[in-house]
Amino acid sequence: MRLRLSNPLPRRFRGFRPRALLVGAGMILAGLALALRAVDLQVLRHEELSRLANRQSQRILRIKGQRGPILDRLGGHLALSVQADSIFARPGQLEQPAQAAYRLARILSIPRDKLEERFSSDSPFVWIKRRVTPLEASQVAALELAGVGTTREYLRVYPARSYASALLGFTGVDTQGLEGLEYAFDSYLKGAEGYRVLGRDALGRTLMQNDDAEPSAGDSVKLTLHPAIQYFAEQEVARAVSRTQASHGIALVMRSQTGELLAVAQSPGFNPNDYANSEKDAYFNRAVTSGYEPGSTFKVITASAVLEAKSVKPDSLFFCENGEFQFYDSVIHDTSPHGWLNLAGILRLSSNICAAKVGLTIPATVFRETISRFGLGQRTGIFTLPDGRRLAGEAEGYVLPASRWTAVDQAAVSFGHGVLVSPLQLLTAVNTIATGGLLLKPWIVQEIRDPEGRLVVQGQRTVVRRAVSAQTAAQVRDLMIGVVQAEGGGTGTRAAIPGFQVAGKTGTTEKYDLQARGYSKSKEIATFVGFVPAEAPEITLLVLVEDPQSSRFGGLIAAPAFREIAQRSLSLLGVWPREGVRRVALAPGD
Numbered sequence: 001m002r003l004r005l006s007n008p009l010p011r012r013f014r015g016f017r018p019r020a021l022l023v024g025a026g027m028i029l030a031g032l033a034l035a036l037r038a039v040d041l042q043v044l045r046h047e048e049l050s051r052l053a054n055r056q057s058q059r060i061l062r063i064k065g066q067r068g069p070i071l072d073r074l075g076g077h078l079a080l081s082v083q084a085d086s087i088f089a090r091p092g093q094l095e096q097p098a099q100a101a102y103r104l105a106r107i108l109s110i111p112r113d114k115l116e117e118r119f120s121s122d123s124p125f126v127w128i129k130r131r132v133t134p135l136e137a138s139q140v141a142a143l144e145l146a147g148v149g150t151t152r153e154y155l156r157v158y159p160a161r162s163y164a165s166a167l168l169g170f171t172g173v174d175t176q177g178l179e180g181l182e183y184a185f186d187s188y189l190k191g192a193e194g195y196r197v198l199g200r201d202a203l204g205r206t207l208m209q210n211d212d213a214e215p216s217a218g219d220s221v222k223l224t225l226h227p228a229i230q231y232f233a234e235q236e237v238a239r240a241v242s243r244t245q246a247s248h249g250i251a252l253v254m255r256s257q258t259g260e261l262l263a264v265a266q267s268p269g270f271n272p273n274d275y276a277n278s279e280k281d282a283y284f285n286r287a288v289t290s291g292y293e294p295g296s297t298f299k300v301i302t303a304s305a306v307l308e309a310k311s312v313k314p315d316s317l318f319f320c321e322n323g324e325f326q327f328y329d330s331v332i333h334d335t336s337p338h339g340w341l342n343l344a345g346i347l348r349l350s351s352n353i354c355a356a357k358v359g360l361t362i363p364a365t366v367f368r369e370t371i372s373r374f375g376l377g378q379r380t381g382i383f384t385l386p387d388g389r390r391l392a393g394e395a396e397g398y399v400l401p402a403s404r405w406t407a408v409d410q411a412a413v414s415f416g417h418g419v420l421v422s423p424l425q426l427l428t429a430v431n432t433i434a435t436g437g438l439l440l441k442p443w444i445v446q447e448i449r450d451p452e453g454r455l456v457v458q459g460q461r462t463v464v465r466r467a468v469s470a471q472t473a474a475q476v477r478d479l480m481i482g483v484v485q486a487e488g489g490g491t492g493t494r495a496a497i498p499g500f501q502v503a504g505k506t507g508t509t510e511k512y513d514l515q516a517r518g519y520s521k522s523k524e525i526a527t528f529v530g531f532v533p534a535e536a537p538e539i540t541l542l543v544l545v546e547d548p549q550s551s552r553f554g555g556l557i558a559a560p561a562f563r564e565i566a567q568r569s570l571s572l573l574g575v576w577p578r579e580g581v582r583r584v585a586l587a588p589g590d
Contacts, residue, residue: 064175065191066154068218070168070182072225073446077159079168079182079272081175084155085137087128091119093147100145104128107139130173131155156182162269164230166285167444170272179275179283181221181444184383184392188448188456191218217451224260224446224459229253232568233265236561237543241267244526244548244557250287251544251561252427253569256537258461259431259440262569288382288394291420295509296350296554297529298416300430302359303343303479305370308472311361314343314479318354325353330408332356332415335508335553348482348490350506352415359414360407367410368402373467374429374439376421381441381464385457395422416507427542430505430529433480434537437473439464477503481534495528495559497567499577503537504530504562506554511547523547528558532566539569 070079087108094100101115108129118126131153132140140148156171169180177186193215237251253263264287270278284290306312323337332353338345346354359367371377377399383392398420400409412418421429424442432439441462448457468476480503483492491506507527510519526545531537543558543565551557570576 064154064193065215066217067156067171067175067191068189068220068451070189071220071222072227072230073223074227075222076227078164078223078225079156079158081154081156083152084131085134085150086130086153087132087137087140087148087150089119089126089128090124090147090149091121091126092124094119095146100148103143103145104140104148107136107143108132158272161271161273163234164225164264165269165272166266166282166287167225167264168272169283169285170275180285181223185221185445185448187391188219188221191451192216219451219456220449222446222448224255224262224444225264226253226262226569226572228572229565229569230263230265233263233565234267234269236564237265237545238267240543240545240557240561244545244550246545246549246557247547248286249545249561250423250542251565252287252423252542253565254427254431254442254540256431256434256531256540259428259442260446260459260461261442261444262539263565264444287423289422291395291397291422292525293417293419293509293512294421294426295416295507295525295527296352296355297426297430297505297507297527298419298421299347299350299355299414300433300476300480300505300529301371301374301376302355302367302414303347304374304433304468304472304476305367306358306361307343307475308370308468309362309366312343312358314475317342318346318357320346320351320354323353325356327356327411328408330411332411344479344482345488347479347505348485348488350483350491355415356411359410364402364405364410367413368399368405370468371399371413371419373465374432375464375467376419376425376429380422380424380428382424382444386460386462394424395420397421397425416509423542423544426527426529427540430542431531431537431540432467433473433476433503434531434540435473436470437466437468439467477534480504480530484530491553491555492528492530492559494555495530495562495566497532497563497570497577500532500570501534502530502532502563502566503534504528504559506559508553524552526552526554526557528554528562530562532570533575538573538575539566541566541569 067081069077072078097119098116101112101119104110105112105115110129115128118128137150141150154175156175158168167180169182170178171182172178175190177183177189182189233251233253237249240246241249249267251263251265252261254261266286268282270282275283317340319340320334320338322339323334325332334351334353338349338351341349341351341354343358346358377397379394379396383394384390400418409418428440428442441464443459445457446459447455450456481501482488483490483506484495484502484504486493492504495502495504509525511523511525512519524547526548527542529542531540541562543561545557548557
């Protein structure tokens with residue numbers, strides 16, 4: 001028996017059940033989709049989205065580490081970093097931006113309109129003024145302005161102002177090295193960067209958080225500079241520049257037997273604490289980065305080359321043409337007329353004509369090779385570490401390849417024309433005579449230590465090569481002694497020091513004028529380079545004066561400054577006239 005419903009569904013409801021099933025299925029599918037999306041967002045893409053959320057809600061304030069100090073050989077600070085307050089603002093929290101700008105402008109000496117412009121920024125964080133004075137920081141704190149705060153940074157300070165400024169260089173607003181040793185050794189000095197997290201709440205207000213990373217200090221760099229010798233060198237070169245109304249001056253002092261630099265002086269200097277208001281021309285360390293024609297000082301190299309090649313004997317005579325010599329299409333001049341001279345007389349009286357004749361006695365390839373052995377036409381390596389890394393550039397100088405030399409070129413090179421050297425290259429080359437023929441690498445960094453005092457880099461005496469034999473070096477040394485002795489009217493007598501024998505050479509170079517395409521008669525470079533005591537050299541010095549107006553000769557301008565610097569340096573090193581050539585070891589702390 002089949003049962004029937006007494007009240008079947010009306011016709012209009014008969015399609016309800018399929019639609020309900022479809023809706024239910026749709027809701028289930030939507031729930032599954034939402035669940036899958038939640039898994040994707042919360043599990044699969046959690047890290048990516050967290051980074052995006054932090055980027056929108058946080059700002060990272062990077063904080064530089066305390067830059068390592070630069071010290072002289074006695075441990076005195078040449079550059080150091082001290083803490084200083086920097087003022088910042090959170091524009092979203094400023095209650096009265098215009099009034100805040102007005103009050104801060106008066107304290108910080110910043111135009112009010114510039115502050116208002118910063119305060120209208122959409123950024124959650126803006127700098128107001130960095131590294132303010134303690135007075136400015138206290139005055140700003142006393143205002144108790146909402147949205148204005150301070151943070152600690154480091155300020156680079158050079159206690160001795162212009163002392164060794166061209167050598168030290170300076171740092172930028174973020175204490176990054178921009179010039180000099182600050183730039184060359186930036187990777188050691190700068191330390192590791194830290195940061196401070198600035199979070200924003202739901203209303204966009206900036207909050208400080210605690211998950212910060214503290215910066216770490218940089219390494220200390222200790223130089224070979226002797227503070228007193230550097231001071232006297234700067235005094236004397238500045239006096240020479242002032243006395244002769246010159247444009248620039250350089251004085252270098254090197255320990256003859258080690259190659260370490262005791263002084264790198266330049267005039268005019270500048271104040272690295274306020275480098276933005278200094279002449280940019282004073283920034284460059286001309287002793288290392290500039291090149292010039294060495295002039296008659298190069299005759300030391302010429303004499304070394306011919307004596308080493310044995311093409312000339314010390315007593316060989318050359319006719320100096322009485323002051324003027326027509327050589328092919330060129331005319332070579334001497335400042336005074338001379339007749340017959342031997343090698344000692346050629347250096348003592350600085351005859352260009354006879355120097356040219358001497359230089360022409362050897363093949364161009366032999367001459368050029370000797371020049372290279374003295375380190376000319378190549379970097380000295382002063383900014384190259386013991387592991388071979390080169391931290392900064394220096395002038396290579398230039399010497400024409402021997403294959404391109406004409407006879408006129410070789411004659412000109414013999415008296416220092418057609419060659420470019422840096423003052424440091426010339427000092428290093430002449431020091432080779434003081435060491436008995438060994439070319440030493442010059443060095444300025446005694447050691448680098450990390451913040452815990454562990455040794456990172458150790459400077460040391462480095463022999464590059466033997467340039468000439470000990471016999472040749474001794475012969476050239478004797479020739480250089482004659483330049484300074486009064487007997488025979490040497491050009492360098494003003495460099496003489498009572499109680500000592502001085503070996504040296506004068507140089508006067510006409511600067512090449514690119515516009516006139518010839519040598520200038522009004523712009524010259526006066527130089528004196530040598531070492532003392534001559535028998536057992538302790539120090540090698542170079543003094544260079546550029547564009548002197550009162551006189552033009554190295555023997556008159558640079559030699560007196562050489563004498564004063566050398567005399568003071570010898571006394572500081574414990575070498576006295578009555579003891580002559582007593583050798584004293586200069587320990588790192590001396």
